[in-house]
Amino acid sequence: MARYTYTEKKDTRSGFGAGLLEAGKKNENVVALCADLVGSLKMEAFIKEFPERFIQTGIAEANMMGMAAGMTIGGAIPFTGTFANFSTGRVYDQIRQSIAYSNKNVKICASHAGLTLGEDGATHQILEDIGLMKMLPGMTVINPCDYNQTKAATIAIAEYEGPVYLRFGRPVVPVFTDPDQKFEIGKAWLVRQGKDVTIIATGHLVWEAIQAAEKLEEEGIDAEIINIHTIKPLDEDAILKSVGKTGCIVTAEEHNKIGGLGESVARLLTTTKLVPQEFVAVNDSFGESGKPAELMTKYGLDAENIILKARKVISRRTLFL
Amino acid sequence: MKKEYSIEQLKGIATQARRDVVRMVHGCQSGHPGGSLGCADFLTALYFKIMNHNPEFNMDGIGEDLFFLSNGHISPIFYSVLARSGYFDIEELKTFRKLNSRLQGHPTTHEGLPGVRMSSGSLGQGLSVAIGAALTKRLKKDNSLVFSLHGDGELQEGQIWEAALFAPAKKIDNLVMTIDVNGQQIDGSTEQVLSLGDLEAKWKAFGWDVINMNGNDMEEVVPTLQSVRERAFKGKPICILMKTNMGHGVSFMTGSHKWHGIAPNDEQLHVALNELQTNLNDY
Numbered sequence: 262m263a264r265y266t267y268t269e270k271k272d273t274r275s276g277f278g279a280g281l282l283e284a285g286k287k288n289e290n291v292v293a294l295c296a297d298l299v300g301s302l303k304m305e306a307f308i309k310e311f312p313e314r315f316i317q318t319g320i321a322e323a324n325m326m327g328m329a330a331g332m333t334i335g336g337a338i339p340f341t342g343t344f345a346n347f348s349t350g351r352v353y354d355q356i357r358q359s360i361a362y363s364n365k366n367v368k369i370c371a372s373h374a375g376l377t378l379g380e381d382g383a384t385h386q387i388l389e390d391i392g393l394m395k396m397l398p399g400m401t402v403i404n405p406c407d408y409n410q411t412k413a414a415t416i417a418i419a420e421y422e423g424p425v426y427l428r429f430g431r432p433v434v435p436v437f438t439d440p441d442q443k444f445e446i447g448k449a450w451l452v453r454q455g456k457d458v459t460i461i462a463t464g465h466l467v468w469e470a471i472q473a474a475e476k477l478e479e480e481g482i483d484a485e486i487i488n489i490h491t492i493k494p495l496d497e498d499a500i501l502k503s504v505g506k507t508g509c510i511v512t513a514e515e516h517n518k519i520g521g522l523g524e525s526v527a528r529l530l531t532t533t534k535l536v537p538q539e540f541v542a543v544n545d546s547f548g549e550s551g552k553p554a555e556l557m558t559k560y561g562l563d564a565e566n567i568i569l570k571a572r573k574v575i576s577r578r579t580l581f582l
Numbered sequence: 583m584k585k586e587y588s589i590e591q592l593k594g595i596a597t598q599a600r601r602d603v604v605r606m607v608h609g610c611q612s613g614h615p616g617g618s619l620g621c622a623d624f625l626t627a628l629y630f631k632i633m634n635h636n637p638e639f640n641m642d643g644i645g646e647d648l649f650f651l652s653n654g655h656i657s658p659i660f661y662s663v664l665a666r667s668g669y670f671d672i673e674e675l676k677t678f679r680k681l682n683s684r685l686q687g688h689p690t691t692h693e694g695l696p697g698v699r700m701s702s703g704s705l706g707q708g709l710s711v712a713i714g715a716a717l718t719k720r721l722k723k724d725n726s727l728v729f730s731l732h733g734d735g736e737l738q739e740g741q742i743w744e745a746a747l748f749a750p751a752k753k754i755d756n757l758v759m760t761i762d763v764n765g766q767q768i769d770g771s772t773e774q775v776l777s778l779g780d781l782e783a784k785w786k787a788f789g790w791d792v793i794n795m796n797g798n799d800m801e802e803v804v805p806t807l808q809s810v811r812e813r814a815f816k817g818k819p820i821c822i823l824m825k826t827n828m829g830h831g832v833s834f835m836t837g838s839h840k841w842h843g844i845a846p847n848d849e850q851l852h853v854a855l856n857e858l859q860t861n862l863n864d865y
Contacts, residue, residue, distance in 0.1 A: 292721070316717065316752075324710045324744035331650075331714020334699055335642050335722055339714075354704050355741070359711055363691045363701045 263453050265471050267435035273465075274372040274429050276408035278303025280415025281340060281370075285311050288338065291419050294329055295342040296322045301431075302342035302372050326352045329367045330359035338419055339367050345374035345428055346387035349394060360424050361397040367425075368418050369394075374404075374428045375515035376543070376560055377465060377553040386548035392520020394426040395493045401446060402493040404428045404514075404522075406467035408436045410490060413444035421446055428464070430515075432553045435468050447491045449499035455485035458571045459503040459510045463489050463522050466513035466541065466562060473567035484571060492522050497529050504536045509578040511539045511570045515562055518542035537577040539570035587630050593800050595666065596626040598862040600831045601855060602662035602675055605864065608851045610679040613687070616841040617733060618659035620764050620826035624731070624797050624807075625659055629667040632807045634726060637668035639696035647726045648715050650700055652708020653733035653762065654688035655843070661685050661695075665865075669697035672865040706739025708732060709759055713749050716757040727814055730759045735767030738776050749819040750789025758810045760822040762797065766839035781823055790821040797824035832857055 285291045285307050293307055294316045308315045318325040322343055329339035341348065348371035349356070360367045371390065378386045395402045401423060405411040411429050418425045438450075452467065453474055462470040467488050474484040485503050489496065504510050510530070512523035523540040530536055543560050557563050587595070599622045607613035629635070633647040640646075651660050658678065665672040670684075677683035684695040688703025700711050712730035719726060736742065749757060761781070769775050778784075785792045791813055795806040810820055828842065829835030832854045835846075846854060 313721070318748065319744075319751075321744035321748065323707075323741040324713075324748055327707050327710025327741065327745070328714035328717065328748075330700065331711035331716075332718045334648065334715045335644060335718035335724065337718045337721065355707055355710075358701050358704045359707050365700075 265437045267437045269436055270433040271408040271436050272431060272433050273405060273408060273411040274301070274431060275303045276405070276411030277370055277372065277415050277427070277429050278306055280412035282306045282310060283412070284416050284419035285314065287416070288419055290336050290338045291340065292316065292332060292337045293340045293342060294318055294325050296320055296325050296347065298343050301344070302370070304342055322347045322352045323355050326355035327359050330363060330365045333365040333367060340370050341367065342370050342372070344378070344385060345371035345390045346385055349390040349426070350387060353393060357397060361400050364399055365424060366422055368427060369425065370415070370427045372429055373431045375430060375465070376548045376556040376562065377430050377432045377515065379431065379553045379556065380550050382550040383547035388517040388543050388548060389520060390428060391492055391514070391516050391522065395525065399424060400493065401425045401491065402428070403446065403491050404464040405490050406464055406488055407434060407438050409438045409440045409442060410444065413442050414490065417444040417446055430465060434465055437468065437471070447494045447496055449496035450488040450490065451499070452486035452488050453484065455483040456506055457483045458485070458575055459507045460484050460486045460513060460567060460571065461489055461500060461510060461522065461526055462486060462513040463492060465515050469562070469564045470513055470567055472564035473571065476564065476568055477571055482571065482575065489522060492525060495525050495529065500526060500529060501534055504530065504534060509537045509574040511541060511567060511574055513541035513562070513567055516542055517545055519545055537574050537580070539574040541566050541570055589800050589804060592626055592630055592804065594860050594862060595630055596622045596800065597831065597858050598860045599626055599659060599662040599666065601858045601860065601864060603658040604832065604846060604851060604854045604858070606658045606662070606675055606678040607845045609676060611845045612679050613658055613845060614655040614843045615658065615846070616766065616828040616835060616839070616843070617653065617656040617762060617764065619832060619835060620828045620830045621656055621731065621762055621797065622659050622831065623800050623803050624760065624824060625663045627800065627803045627807055628729060629663045631804055633729065637696070639669055641699060643699070644722070644724055645726060648699065648728045650708045650712045650715070650728070650730040651689055651702055652730055653705065653736050654702030657685070657687065657689050660689060664697035670695065675865045705733070705736040706741040709742055709745035712757060712759065713745055713754055716754050719756055725756070727810070728757050732759060732761050734761055734763045734765065734772055734778060735775070737761065737778055746785070746788045746790070753817050754819045755815050755817050757819040758814070758822065759819065760824050762826055763823050764826045764828040766828045766842060768839065768842050770839055785821045785823070789818060791816070791818040793820065793822045795822050795824050797826040798830045
């Protein structure tokens with residue numbers, strides 16, 4: 262059985278910053294735009310290395326998205342940086358018309374997603390962004406789980422042609438994935454093999470799923486964990502293969518249960534192989550101020566709740582047999 | 583493409599483009615004739631005289647002048663000028679707004695129509711897009727120009743003013759935006775709906791090099807647009823306040839917001855075409 266440990270904690274946004282610098286070194290067409298949040302997005306290293314390829318837009322996200330779309334004409338590969346809320350909800354129509362419908366090669370890079378933004382509260386804690394972005398035809402949606410995966414994803418999206426939404430977070434979290442990993446867009450990562458229940462997790466919930474699986478093992482429950490870092494396009498084969506073995510599934514994400522990864526999985530299962538599913542996600546509410554860990558506990562986005570949902574979904578499985 | 587058309591020839595092409603506009607809108611009984619007719623002279627001059635561009639369309643347009651239509655609802659005149667300057671067959675104009683057409687109600691890159699580099703229709707987005715294209719030209723040391731066209735009603739969108747602030751602050755001086763000041767929008771005059779105030783003072787205060795132009799006089803449009811090559815690359819973006827008459831060229835459509843977005847009937851088409859005589863051919 263795969264065991265995961267960590268020696269340090271780092272924020273996924275720093276993985277983005279490191280990946281952006283690397284992508285910039287690899288390809289001179291990579292440019293970055295930021296709406297007055299350079300420090301929060303960890304863009305300093307890129308700016309220092311490539312000052313002429315950085316555009317400070319000021320607090321004007323709509324203009325930033327439009328300019329990014331325009332910059333693709335002539336071959337630039339723009340990476341926009343701001344908080345997830347201002348990367349999606351605030352600029353939805355700009356993304357819809359000028360980026361998605363126009364099929365422009367823009368990388369929308371969004372930090373401080375979800376509850377783990379913490380003390381700033383619900384105005385800044387978007388829990389609807391995955392839903393907003395995945396509904397746009399042609400949009401790729403990626404939510405990596407740690408520093409190394411975020412860095413690898415950032416490098417990978419620079420090499421991919423088409424609009425991408427890359428979502429990451431603020432707090433430091435365990436670094437447990439391979440620093441030399443090759444990130445494949447749309448390809449799930451089988452974190453842990455098991456036969457009793459499938460846990461599908463994305464973003465910060467992957468580490469929680471690993472913790473849950475180890476505790477479930479003590480109860481004699483053998484959980485399989487799949488990391489879906491690419492919510493769209495969804496690796497349907499990986500999910501179907503796993504539920505074919507386990508017959509039940511828990512989805513875990515730092516997002517509203519409406520519109521998130523869980524719903525994408527439910528859509529897949531209802532049209533292919535119907536198995537019971539439980540959701541670890543925010544129950545259609547806004548967030549609030551607090552420490553990230555306190556919020557994750559209060560809203561049930563932790564290992565404890567994954568364990569409860571795993572037990573529940575296993576008990577429901579008999580109804581489907 | 584940059585041909586040596588005389589002013590008289592350009593007037594003839596603009597009149598033909600106006601014939602296309604009313605016939606296209608009549609053909610599908612849908613679309614926006616008013617603003618299209620008002621901007622016919624400007625777009626004809628731009629595509630047949632001013633811009634260095636290649637109808638063998640390439641999205642990146644490196645080394646070419648680029649144009650972005652921000653007020654996408656005047657798609658009929660955009661499509662007519664693109665077709666007549668060689669981007670696609672003029673026969674395709676008859677498919678405007680019909681099922682399975684590349685000539686969507688509002689311009690889009692989605693159907694692969696040559697000459698269209700950005701979808702538009704939802705207003706207020708094109709200035710940002712044009713600035714972005716100008717930024718990449720600057721980065722790549724491409725000394726061609728980026729043009730954009732906007733409605734005056736469109737200036738009521740907030741994104742325009744984000745972009746208006748950005749371009750002078752960052753010295754985007756390879757950019758020429760033109761505002762179609764026809765004073766009309768769907769619900770009435772701009773004065774009644776939401777007054778735009780003193781546009782010249784506003785754009786100057788934001789730091790733009792402002793030019794006034796009568797957009798329905800080819801004798802004035804051509805030299806004014808030619809002058810922007812001299813005024814560009816001097817540290818300021820250029821804003822042309824282009825006074826036009828909505829519906830210009832068709833007497834019963836002229837000067838009224840009522841013809842912003844409705845189609846002529848058979849009888850009205852007949853009257854309009856009688857007023858728009860050319861020695862060119864209809865599609």
